[in-house]
Amino acid sequence: MSKYSYFLLLIPLVIVIALMVVGTLYDLQIAIDIYNRESLFAIIFDYVGEMPLYGLFPFCLAICFVYYRQYTSTKYIVLSFLSVVFCVLSIYLFMQRFFTFLPASVNLGITLVLSFVLMYTFHFFKRDTLEKLYKFALIAITVLIIALLLNQAIKYLWGRYRFHNLYVANNLERFTPWYLPLGINGNKSFPSGHASSATNLFLLVTLCSIFKSKQWVKVLITILVSLFVVAVCLSRMVYGAHYLTDVTMGFAISFTVYFVVQYLYFKHFEKKEKIAST
Numbered sequence: 001m002s003k004y005s006y007f008l009l010l011i012p013l014v015i016v017i018a019l020m021v022v023g024t025l026y027d028l029q030i031a032i033d034i035y036n037r038e039s040l041f042a043i044i045f046d047y048v049g050e051m052p053l054y055g056l057f058p059f060c061l062a063i064c065f066v067y068y069r070q071y072t073s074t075k076y077i078v079l080s081f082l083s084v085v086f087c088v089l090s091i092y093l094f095m096q097r098f099f100t101f102l103p104a105s106v107n108l109g110i111t112l113v114l115s116f117v118l119m120y121t122f123h124f125f126k127r128d129t130l131e132k133l134y135k136f137a138l139i140a141i142t143v144l145i146i147a148l149l150l151n152q153a154i155k156y157l158w159g160r161y162r163f164h165n166l167y168v169a170n171n172l173e174r175f176t177p178w179y180l181p182l183g184i185n186g187n188k189s190f191p192s193g194h195a196s197s198a199t200n201l202f203l204l205v206t207l208c209s210i211f212k213s214k215q216w217v218k219v220l221i222t223i224l225v226s227l228f229v230v231a232v233c234l235s236r237m238v239y240g241a242h243y244l245t246d247v248t249m250g251f252a253i254s255f256t257v258y259f260v261v262q263y264l265y266f267k268h269f270e271k272k273e274k275i276a277s278t
Contacts, residue, residue: 009259016252023245028175031163035240045235047098049194052201054094056144058118060137061087066122067134088115132210139265140203146261147254151196154253159183160190164240178245192242195250198232201225202255206262 023030036042061083068080091114095107102110125133159182166172176182178190202225208218233247242250 012255016248019248020245023243023248024177027243027245030244034238036238037240039238042235042239045232046239049232050197053144053197054097056140056200057090058087060140061090062118062122063133063137065119067130091115135269136207136210139206139262143203143258143261144200147196147257150253151191151193154191155188156184158190159185159187161187162189162241163243167240189242190246191253192236192247192250194236195233195247196254198229199251199254201228202258
């Protein structure tokens with residue numbers, strides 16, 4: 001790994017440990033101090049915080065469809081068909097999630113148009129560019145699926161009460177620290193899904209690496225994504241949906257999955273390139 005990769009790993013690790021310690025001691029007090037359900041900042045990021053998760057899937061699946069269309073074997077025909085199906089489905093879920101004010105039939109129509117435009121657009125990319133985008137798509141889809149499954153499984157099993165629910169019910173004595181899971185009870189505060197979703201945007205750094213972008217571009221993207229993640233995490237606490245430890249763990253899960261998957265895929269790509277060159 002490059003020095004930049006080690007730096008990218010070390011800084012978040014230190015921050016996560018520090019925030020988990022602070023949250024373990026002061027989760028409830030911090031939640032009480034910053035809670036404001038009517039905050040415009042919290043409402044906006046409650047809406048956009050999950051967009052990276054919903055938005056990256058169709059983008060990557062469209063890339064896969066165009067890439068698989070280059071081949072005529074049965075395996076690739078099946079994969080291209082599945083890519084289309086899941087691309088359309090993911091765009092429809094995106095529309096239904098973020099455009100609930102539109103009728104389902106309208107969302108379906110927009111979905112079909114967007115799916116066609118997205119998949120048709122990638123047909124104009126050069127083969128070399130498409131190869132690089134396909135590598136990114138493989139990494140991104142793997143990261144998104146694993147991080148989503150881990151986050152939702154822990155949420156389901158942990159059963160931590162959201163601060164807002166306790167506050168509205170005037171029942172703060174039912175607050176529990178993050179390290180004491182309550183089991184399956186329908187409550188899903190720990191970890192934060194929005195924080196996990198926002199963290200997926202670090203995949204843009206991977207895209208820069210695949211296209212061998214200049215170092216300052218990687219640094220700039222890292223800073224911008226970090227600011228977005230911080231804003232989403234803070235907004236979830238202000239909104240009363242999560243505690244400090246919730247958002248910290250949501251970030252930690254996705255970032256760990258992102259880093260490990262990226263490392264393994266890059267090792268795989270390097271190995272294939274070496275074999276091809278011999």
